Amino acid sequence: MSREQKAVERARKAFLTGRSQSLEYRINQLKNLLRFVRERQKEIAEGLKKDLRRSECGTPLYETLGLESEINLAVRNLKEWAAPRPVSKSMMTISDQVYIQPEPLGLVLVIGAWNYPWAVTIGPLIGAIAAGNAAVIKPSEVSSHTSKVMEDFLPLYLDKELYPVVTGGVTETQELLKQRFDHIFYTGNGTVAKIIMEAAAKHLTPTTLELGGKSPCYIDKNCELDVACRRIAWGKYLNCGQTCIAPDYILCDPSMQDRVIQEIKKNIKDFYTEDPKKCLDYGRIINERHFKRLMGLLEGSTIAVGGENDESECYIGPTILKDVKPDAKVMQEEIFGPLLPILTVSSADEAIKFINEREKPLALYIFSSEDKLIKRMIAETSSGGVVANDCLMHFSVSSLPFGGVGNSGMGCYHGKHGFDNLSHLRGCLIKKLKMENVNKMRYPPHTADKIGWARFFMLKHIDFGSLGRMAMLALMVIFVAVIVQRYYTD
C-alpha cells in the first residue's frame, strides 16, 4: 500500500470513529490550529522568506492574520452554523418538523498552492475541520520550505490521523487522486484542475476549484487617479504579482495612459524605494521556471517602467508595459508576476466588450467615481468577484463567498461559505404517524376531486412568515393599548 493510500485509509478510519462529529472536538482542533499559527510564527515566516522572500511583517499581514480571523469566526459561530436550519412551513407540513441539517461529508482532500501557501492551504482546512470532516492536506511542493513546516509542525497540534499532511509532487498527487474522497478542494491553475475534476469524476466526488485568469482593471476617466493608482500598485506588486486576484492588466483611455504610468511609478518608489531589489518588502519569483516564463512574456511589448531582472535571484523589478496589443504575448496567459500591461480603450463599452471576449476572470476591478458606470460594468460582465475602487480586499471579507466562475473556478469558501461548501445540507422531514386522513388524496385510485384537494394544498401559498409577523404586531398593539388604558386612565 502506498504512503498516500495509507494516509487516506487512516483518515477515513478516524472519521468513522465519529469523533469529529462533536462540536467540542472541532472547536478544540480549531483552537489548536490557532495556537499553531501563533506559536510557530517564526518557523512560518522563515519558510516564507526562503520560498518567496516574504518580509517579516508580510507573513502575518498577508497569510496568518487572515487565518486567525477565519479560525476565530468559525469557533465563535460553529454552534450556529452546525445547528438544524428550520425552513418555512407550508399547509402540508404545518404540523411537521422541517429543517436542513448540516453534516460532515467525510474525507476532504485539500491541495494547496504555493503563492500564499498558508492562506490557500489552511484556509480551506478551517472549513473542513469546522464542518466535521477528516482532511488530507497536500501542500504545494513548489513552496517547499513552507511545505516542510506544515509537515513537521501541523501533526504536533492537530489530530494527526484525522488531518494528515502528505507532501510530494506530481507523482504523489496523482497517487492521492486515485483514492476516493468525499470532496476535493484544489487551488491552482486550470490545466491541472481539469485533471483533478476528471479524477474526481471516477468517484463522483464533488470539487471546489479555486483557479485564476486574467483579472482586468478598468480605470475610468472620472476617478481620483492618484488614489486609484496607489491601490492598483499595491494590489499588483504584492508578492511580486503572484496573487490569483492581482489586477492582471489595465484598461484605460489613451489620454490617461501617461498619467497612470507616472502615478504607479510614484507609488512603486514609495512602497519599494528606488531600488526594489534591496527592499525587504519586495518579493521574488517563486522559481526559475516561472522567472523564464515571465521574462518570455515581455517580448514584443514596450517597457514604460522597470524591466530590470536578475535570474540568479529570480528577481524581476516592478514593471509597466505601455500601448500593449491584445495579441501580445503578455496577454495570452495569466501573468502571475510583476508585469503590468496597459491596454488603451476608448470607452467603457469597448472595455466591457474586451473583457467579455475573454474567459471569465476570478476578479474584476473598476476604478470610477461614477456609481452608474460601476453598476453598468457589473451588470454587463461576469467574474468570480468584483471590487470597485480597490484591489484584493474582497478576499478579507468573510461574509463574501470567495470563488470563481467558468475558467476561474467553481465553488467558494471563506467564513460560513467554507463550512457550507464542505458540508452536506441534508433535507429532514419529521412527520408523525397520524392525520392519515389527509393522505387520502394521494392514494390510488386517483380521482379528479382528489386532485382538486391536492391542488388546493400544494398550490395555495400562505406566507406563514408574514402572517406570523402581523400576528405579533397585533399582539403588541393590544398589549400597549392595555397598558395605556390601565395606567393612564385614573
Place this chain on the structure above:
Amino acid sequence: MSREQQAVQQARKAFLTARSKPLDYRIKQLQNLKRFIKEKTTDITNAMRKDLHKTANATQLFEILGLEGEINLAVSKLAEWAAPRPVNKNLLTIADDVYIQPEPLGVVLIIGAWNYPIAVTLQPLVGAIAAGNAAVVKPSEVSSHTAKVMELLPLYLDPEMYQVVTGGVPETQELLKQRFDHIFYTGNSTVGKLVMEAAARHLTPVTLELGGKSPCYIDKNCDIRIACRRITWGKYMNCGQTCIAPDYILCESSIQDKVINEIQKCIQEFYTNDPKSFADYGRIINQRHFKRIMALVEGSTVAIGGDSDESECYIAPTVLRDVTSGSKVMQEEIFGPILPIITINGLKEAIEFINEREKPLALYVFSPSKKVIKQMISETSSGAIVANDCLVHFTISDLPFGGIGNSGTGCYHGKYSFDQLSHLRSCLIKKLNMEGVNQMRYPPHTTEKLRWARILLLKQVNLARWSQVAQVAVLAALAAFVVQRFLRR
C-alpha cells in the same frame, strides 16, 4: 456542424444578446411554460399513458402539479431571489457596499430522465429560466412519447434561448462534447460519471441527481398499519420507478409477518385484487428493465405477488421476505415494484447495515420515538431523510433536493434551483476616499502598521447585533416619548 452543435451555438448566441437578463423576460417565459403544461395537458397525459401506463389523474397529481407549483413560486419570488443580497460588514468595510449579486451562468444543459420525465426535465428548466440562463433540454429518449411532446416547447418558449434536442446515446455524447456553463443530469451513477468526466474537460460545474438503494427502517413500536400504508404508496407508485422510492425494508423478524400482511392489505386497497387490469397501476418502462427486475427476484422468497407478463412489461406489486444481504436484489437499485424485507436485530444493526453501503438519495425511518429518529439521523448520511412517510420531501420547495456521494451532487427545488444555476458574485463597492486607513497595508511593512491591521482585521464587531440593539433603543425612546406626550393629562 452537427445538429447538437448548432443548437448549443444558437442558445449561446441568444444568451449573449442579454435578453434573458431582465426579470420581465424570465417571468414571461415561465408563464409561457405554465401555459404549455396547461394547454398541452392532454398531449402530456396521453404520452405518459403510452410511456409509463400512467393515468391522466396520476400524471396531474405527481408531475404536473409539482411543476406548476415550482413555476408559481419562481414567478412570485423572482424579484427577491435575483436582487442583490447584502452581507455582514466588518470594520474595514463599514462604509462600503458589500453584497452578493446573483447572475446567470450562461448556457445550461439539462439531461432528463424517463421515470417522471416532466418533473425531472422541466423542473430544472424552471430554475435555469428563473436564473436568466439559456438552456438546451435533452429529454430522455426512453420515455419517447413524452420526449415528442417536449418538442412542442419551442411553440411556447423562446425557441433560440431554450432548445430541445431529442435523441439517444450518440446525440447525448455529441452534446457533451460542447461547452456549457452548467450541466444538470438526472439518471444513474454510471452515466453520471461519464457526464462529470465530459464536464471536466471544460471545467463545467455539474448537478447530478442520481439514485441508490433508499433504506426504509420500521421500528417494531410504531403503528405498523399506517407505516405500511405510506410505504406501500411510496414503493409501488409508478411501479417502483421512483428515484426516492423506499428500496428495501429493514425490520425485526418479530414484525415481518405483520408488515407483510399490512402491505398486502394496502396493495389490495390501492390496486384492487387485480393490479394488472387496474388503471392506476403502472408498467415497467421497457423490456430491458423488465428482464433486469425479474432477474433480481432470483434466489429470494416471494411473499406477495411475483407474477408478471413480459408482453405488457407488467410486474405485480411484489414483496420478498427473509432477504439476505448477498441476494441479487440487494446488489443494485431495484427501480421496480419489488420490495425486499431484510430482518435485523434492532436499530443499531440497521444503522450498521445502512452505513456499510453507499449513501442513498433518501432514508426512511418509521418510529414514534424521537430518540430513534434522532439517532438514525445523526448516525447515517443520505441525500435527505424522512421520518414516518415516504417521498413527500420532494414537494417541499424549501428543502434542497439532492444526493450525496453516489446518490449525487448539488440540489434543486424552489430557491435552490435558482441558486444552483446562478453565479453568486461577490461585490465590494468602495470609494476613492479614506485613503488614510489604507496606510497600514502599504509597504514598508512595520510592526506598528501591523498592530493596526491586527485590530481592524481581528476585532469582531457584531454590526448586525448593534443595529438591532440600536433599533430597539430607538423604539423604546419613541414609545416613552409618545406615552409622555399624549397620555399624561
